[in-house]
Amino acid sequence: MASEKKGLFSALRRSYVWKSVFRHEYEDTARNRALQISSNVFLHLHPTKVRRHALRLRFTWCMGGVTFLLFLVLVVTGVILMFYYRPTGEYAFHDMKYLEFDVPFGMILRNMHRWTAHAMVITVWLHMFRVFMTGSYKPPRQFNWVVGVGLLVLTLLLSFTGYLLPWDQLSMWAVTVGTNMGSATPIAGHEGPFAELLGVDARTDVRALFTGGRLIGPATLLRFYVLHCVLIPILASVLMIVHFWRVRKDGGISGPL
Numbered sequence: 536m537a538s539e540k541k542g543l544f545s546a547l548r549r550s551y552v553w554k555s556v557f558r559h560e561y562e563d564t565a566r567n568r569a570l571q572i573s574s575n576v577f578l579h580l581h582p583t584k585v586r587r588h589a590l591r592l593r594f595t596w597c598m599g600g601v602t603f604l605l606f607l608v609l610v611v612t613g614v615i616l617m618f619y620y621r622p623t624g625e626y627a628f629h630d631m632k633y634l635e636f637d638v639p640f641g642m643i644l645r646n647m648h649r650w651t652a653h654a655m656v657i658t659v660w661l662h663m664f665r666v667f668m669t670g671s672y673k674p675p676r677q678f679n680w681v682v683g684v685g686l687l688v689l690t691l692l693l694s695f696t697g698y699l700l701p702w703d704q705l706s707m708w709a710v711t712v713g714t715n716m717g718s719a720t721p722i723a724g725h726e727g728p729f730a731e732l733l734g735v736d737a738r739t740d741v742r743a744l745f746t747g748g749r750l751i752g753p754a755t756l757l758r759f760y761v762l763h764c765v766l767i768p769i770l771a772s773v774l775m776i777v778h779f780w781r782v783r784k785d786g787g788i789s790g791p792l
């Protein structure tokens with residue numbers, strides 16, 4: 536019986552279908568190991584060969600990798616949070632309370648999202664600091680530094696837009712202060728330098744664009760929700776893809792000087 540099963544399995548492994556899915560053998564040879572990485576859609580995101588120093592925690596602190604991992608946790612917990620949250624003035628705050636006190640595991644879900652968001656802001660700064668200290672912003676990696684700056688701004692914007700969503704007093708006033716700063720933007724803010732160039736006023740400047748009016752209200756909540764859950768995560772994902780691709784194209788992680 537056992538030998539029959541074994542025969543069936545080896546016939547399956549010789550079959551056309553099996554070979555079209557698994558394109559390499561299992562023997563532990565350098566060629567097979569490379570093929571296993573390069574022929575798998577998920578594994579191929581890593582290079583088949585890395586230089587020894589690139590794996591050293593002391594060099595990268597793995598801060599870029601940790602930042603990416605935190606981003607993935609945020610996406611997963613954020614999508615689950617969306618099942619329970621309605622971005623309207625009427626429901627938002629109550630939905631948060633319902634989530635915290637009634638939904639099974641709701642409190643841990645919300646806090647995972649919140650604390651991971653705080654952690655991501657810290658790790659992205661630490662990653663930037665590491666890149667600076669190891670001089671990894673120098674050619675040929677100067678473009679990736681610029682992509683990184685974009686990612687830093689998007690990470691901070693994700694944090695800022697998410698802050699309004701609980702729709703409590705803390706978030707309302709924090710975002711009131713934050714968006715008021717927008718009025719002082721040069722040219723595009725009505726209280727900023729050179730505002731007269733565009734002729735913007737309190738109803739038409741960049742602050743009004745983000746808040747959807749003159750005060751923080753339900754229109755602001757909806758705008759921040761869309762920015763937080765759709766636009767900024769998509770932009771950040773695209774920039775991350777470019778960022779990781781650039782790391783590969785620039786010859787992998789920079790080496791010790």
Ligand code: HEM
Binds near residue numbers: 603606775
């Ligand atoms: C969401 C934010 C970010 C993510 C997920 C991310 C992710 C990564 C990862 C996984 C690496 C591979 C090496 C490592 O883990 O350290 C890397 C490298 C790099 N990152 Fe970022 N990064 C982000 C933001 C930034 C920022 C803010 C900067 C700088 C302004 C930056 C500049 C660079 C550069 C220049 C490299 C190449 C480093 C080298 O070759 O040693 N990144 N990034």
